[in-house]
Amino acid sequence: MADKETLSVYADYAADYAKRFAQDKPDVHLRKFMTALPTEARVLDLGCGTGRTTAFMARAGLDVEGWDASPEMAEMGLAQHELTIRVATFDQLEAVEDYDGIFANFSLLHAPKSEMPDHLARIARALKPGGHLHIGLKMGTGEARDKLGRFYAYYSDPEITGLLNDVGLPSIDRSYGADIGLDGEPAPWIILLAQKAAQ
Numbered sequence: 001m002a003d004k005e006t007l008s009v010y011a012d013y014a015a016d017y018a019k020r021f022a023q024d025k026p027d028v029h030l031r032k033f034m035t036a037l038p039t040e041a042r043v044l045d046l047g048c049g050t051g052r053t054t055a056f057m058a059r060a061g062l063d064v065e066g067w068d069a070s071p072e073m074a075e076m077g078l079a080q081h082e083l084t085i086r087v088a089t090f091d092q093l094e095a096v097e098d099y100d101g102i103f104a105n106f107s108l109l110h111a112p113k114s115e116m117p118d119h120l121a122r123i124a125r126a127l128k129p130g131g132h133l134h135i136g137l138k139m140g141t142g143e144a145r146d147k148l149g150r151f152y153a154y155y156s157d158p159e160i161t162g163l164l165n166d167v168g169l170p171s172i173d174r175s176y177g178a179d180i181g182l183d184g185e186p187a188p189w190i191i192l193l194a195q196k197a198a199q
Helices: 004-020 028-035 052-059 071-081 113-126 157-166
Strands: 042-046 063-068 099-105 127-138 143-145 151-153 171-180 186-195
Touching (some): 028 127, 052 063, 127 157, 157 171
Antiparallel strands (some): 127 186, 171 186
8 A cells, every 4th residue: 555645745746756857868777677678578667657767668669557656647647758657556466477577666665664575576476487677775774754754665785685585586786876866865775677587
């Protein structure tokens, strides 16, 4: 179940969010993810926000589906990118071996840590054998709300790597960095590319 206070913030800041993170081309992490996928791969952009990355993937020829828990973000995706984004939460993912890739870029960090094992298990089940997961998270410990009121769960590299290993998604690539978020605060992050074993 999505956090109501977090969704309220995104409802209020949907337009600001879209402007702040607007880009005219995919960043290095999205390019790396797309390069790992087969031609015309089926992809789920899980927690896609206003659909910027969804649009990049669609233009690259991927069969991409965007999900976000915020109706306001979904509306922005339609207005800006002419995308139909499904309003859905992580726990609604019931697919079995349906996707070549799942792109969860700084979205699962809004789920409580107690729910992360289930979300990752759902993702692993939804991926085809050999499928790839991109996951971006903020680094740190524990759980907290930022000054805008959004809920965050923070992870160390060993912590998230262990959770991925537990569901059969070992990481094959990682990147670290830090950026200024929507709340104006700098935050360190980790981005992992993981792969389900091929059968």
